[in-house]
Amino acid sequence: MKLSLPRVIAVFLLAIALGVAFTFAYPSVDIDATLATVIVLVALAVESLGAFICRRVANRG
Amino acid sequence: MRRFLFTLALLLFASTPAVADRASECRRQCGDDTACYRRCMGYSYHHYRRPGSSYWGPSTGAGEPRAYRRGPSVQAPSPAGPSEPVGGGGPAEKPSILGTAYDFLYEPGAETAGYGLYSYVILPRPGERAIAFVRELVGRFPAASNVTESKQRINILYLPTKTGAGRQAAFPADVDAAAIKAFLDKNYDFAMAQGLLYHLCDRPAPAVAQLCANDLSGGPYLLTYATKVSDLSPLPPPFLFVDLTNVRPRAFPLFVAEYAAQVKRPDFSDGERLSDFRLQLLNVMLTAADWVQPVSAAVADIAHFAEAKKNGGEAPK
Numbered sequence: 001m002k003l004s005l006p007r008v009i010a011v012f013l014l015a016i017a018l019g020v021a022f023t024f025a026y027p028s029v030d031i032d033a034t035l036a037t038v039i040v041l042v043a044l045a046v047e048s049l050g051a052f053i054c055r056r057v058a059n060r061g
Numbered sequence: 062m063r064r065f066l067f068t069l070a071l072l073l074f075a076s077t078p079a080v081a082d083r084a085s086e087c088r089r090q091c092g093d094d095t096a097c098y099r100r101c102m103g104y105s106y107h108h109y110r111r112p113g114s115s116y117w118g119p120s121t122g123a124g125e126p127r128a129y130r131r132g133p134s135v136q137a138p139s140p141a142g143p144s145e146p147v148g149g150g151g152p153a154e155k156p157s158i159l160g161t162a163y164d165f166l167y168e169p170g171a172e173t174a175g176y177g178l179y180s181y182v183i184l185p186r187p188g189e190r191a192i193a194f195v196r197e198l199v200g201r202f203p204a205a206s207n208v209t210e211s212k213q214r215i216n217i218l219y220l221p222t223k224t225g226a227g228r229q230a231a232f233p234a235d236v237d238a239a240a241i242k243a244f245l246d247k248n249y250d251f252a253m254a255q256g257l258l259y260h261l262c263d264r265p266a267p268a269v270a271q272l273c274a275n276d277l278s279g280g281p282y283l284l285t286y287a288t289k290v291s292d293l294s295p296l297p298p299p300f301l302f303v304d305l306t307n308v309r310p311r312a313f314p315l316f317v318a319e320y321a322a323q324v325k326r327p328d329f330s331d332g333e334r335l336s337d338f339r340l341q342l343l344n345v346m347l348t349a350a351d352w353v354q355p356v357s358a359a360v361a362d363i364a365h366f367a368e369a370k371k372n373g374g375e376a377p378k
Contacts (some may be wrong), residue, residue, distance in 0.1 A: 008168075011337045012109065022346075025339060025343075026315065026339075027345055028314050028315065029312075029314075029315070029343065029347075032350075033357065034350040034351070034353045034357065035346065035347070035350040037350070037353045037357065038346060038349045038350050038353055041349075041353075
């Protein structure tokens, strides 16, 4: 998987958004290093899935 | 498409500081009160489900806390008295529960009569999970001796306690883990707790039959009933039995909060609040976080960094 700079930035922003959403949903749960890792992994997965879907849509178009 | 995504990401990024400020302000005002926090933040969480349905269907374990409820074919007997062991009682006849308080149960059948609901903290064995759970309970709920409200409006949460230890004093709200550990090691009556599980599994209701077929060594468990049950066997439905075997200790505060809200519902045994998608998602996230922890620890063991000694600010040659 090739991670270009825009994709890295997208993962970064998505991870921040997920972290903020988590804080809203669970205000009493602190985000520690392991939880942050999980959030980044989720962001990476979401970004990869999004990129895959975009590529499929572009190929069909 | 790419531009749209980037614009969306930038908008999210730009709005983050303002929202985070508001979140911290709301957290400061509301503390652990989730409902207050949601009101402050201007959003609320709704349940979109049909009555009687569940997000997860029948409870099957695997990372999911289980709240068992009454079987639909069982007729709830009419309540003859608040402490008479005649069954669960109907939800409509009783005044609503205002809160939960904890007390110590020194022998089976010694519960104080007159409470709205009777709950039992069932810990099969001591350990870190048990300590975290009891600490959360006694930190969140007041002792029964400190509650002035009518007993009919209170869900009493009993901790089985050995009689030989004398009267156990109430814990302070900010009790430390060492005091809880000492209580569990010396005073908590694991035999009585096991007896409560046996009552539950003596001719068990269909909802708990699967649980009773297991070794019952997980936990912690919470059992809530409309009357006292420590000397009642078997235990006819309706009851609320919360199995936190698969719940991470870090998620205990949220589950206990939802349990406190659940017992305030007109039908305390329906388990609606405890089968909430939000709780399940948190548990999955925390489980994943626990899986990640050994990986990061292993990487830390593999990768060792040594800094060069600084000799008067000169770079090593």
